[in-house]
Amino acid sequence: MSILKKPVMLLKTDSRDREWVQTFGEIAPEIEMRIWPDVGDPKEINCALLWAPPAELFASLENLEVIFSIGAGVDSLLRCPGLPTGVPIVRMVEPQLTAGMVEYCLFNVLRFHRLIHHFERQQEAKHWEELTQRPAPDVTVGIMGLGKLGQALASQLKALQYRVIGYRRSALDIDGVEVFHGPEQLPLFLSQTQILVLLMPATPETKHMLNEKTLTELPIGAFVINAGRGDLIDEQALLHALDSDHLDGAALDVFATEPLPTNSPFWTHPKVLVTPHIGSITFPPTACRYIADAIRAHGDSGEWPNLVKTTEGY
Numbered sequence: 001m002s003i004l005k006k007p008v009m010l011l012k013t014d015s016r017d018r019e020w021v022q023t024f025g026e027i028a029p030e031i032e033m034r035i036w037p038d039v040g041d042p043k044e045i046n047c048a049l050l051w052a053p054p055a056e057l058f059a060s061l062e063n064l065e066v067i068f069s070i071g072a073g074v075d076s077l078l079r080c081p082g083l084p085t086g087v088p089i090v091r092m093v094e095p096q097l098t099a100g101m102v103e104y105c106l107f108n109v110l111r112f113h114r115l116i117h118h119f120e121r122q123q124e125a126k127h128w129e130e131l132t133q134r135p136a137p138d139v140t141v142g143i144m145g146l147g148k149l150g151q152a153l154a155s156q157l158k159a160l161q162y163r164v165i166g167y168r169r170s171a172l173d174i175d176g177v178e179v180f181h182g183p184e185q186l187p188l189f190l191s192q193t194q195i196l197v198l199l200m201p202a203t204p205e206t207k208h209m210l211n212e213k214t215l216t217e218l219p220i221g222a223f224v225i226n227a228g229r230g231d232l233i234d235e236q237a238l239l240h241a242l243d244s245d246h247l248d249g250a251a252l253d254v255f256a257t258e259p260l261p262t263n264s265p266f267w268t269h270p271k272v273l274v275t276p277h278i279g280s281i282t283f284p285p286t287a288c289r290y291i292a293d294a295i296r297a298h299g300d301s302g303e304w305p306n307l308v309k310t311t312e313g314y
């Protein structure tokens, strides 16, 4: 049966199945839910809401009309070998996910800018010393990745008076943000960035974009905040940049291997704040509303919002 007659959704989450099903029941009871691997008659399933699906999930879903990604990032979905070609994938764009990411990044920008990382150490040593602080307009925050999340962050940083610059693949006008684009402008962007925030998707093009060469294009004493994906940074090069005192600190929420192995030097590195990929977590109530609205709007217009460009990887 077509999604327009009756949406039947297969759900595979990151262990929050029950919460999602309950929320769909309250917000969009018109959608029938099936929880992987209990699919029932797979021919009835016409939509799916997924996080990191196993390859075999798609094998019998011959009537799938649309896939919704639970995460803002779709790399784990696109990597899935069983992913059918030609089925549209809708990215998760919901206000709480954006708000959570903005909060995580703002917190870390403020922590570095206001030298809280130093005061944490001073407290451990019961050491009382006032350190010189700079006003926000003297601090340049560079955001790599200027999609919905990056632009939302830029506007909050500007409200706090930071100088905000950005980097993306192609040119874009954003009010009050100097935007650099393309590999040839990357060194100029990095050389001005005192606090770097990574919000790019993980694609073959962005893998290790921060590496031995590009990390040293940042000014001495710069900070790195990675809220995107672990693959964006060559972790060995980052460790080297921290240990050689080129960088003053890093806040890392994402890693090449997650969970972060217990023997990773990041866990105990004095310049690193580690968080377990909690930068932002999709909030079922607003996400269910987004999905239900998208299905309804699709009935009217035949279009899906926020479609993933699978060939570009995000």
Ligand code: GLV
Pocket: 070, 071, 072, 073, 074, 280, 282
């Ligand atoms: C989390 O990492 C997401 O992609 O939403």
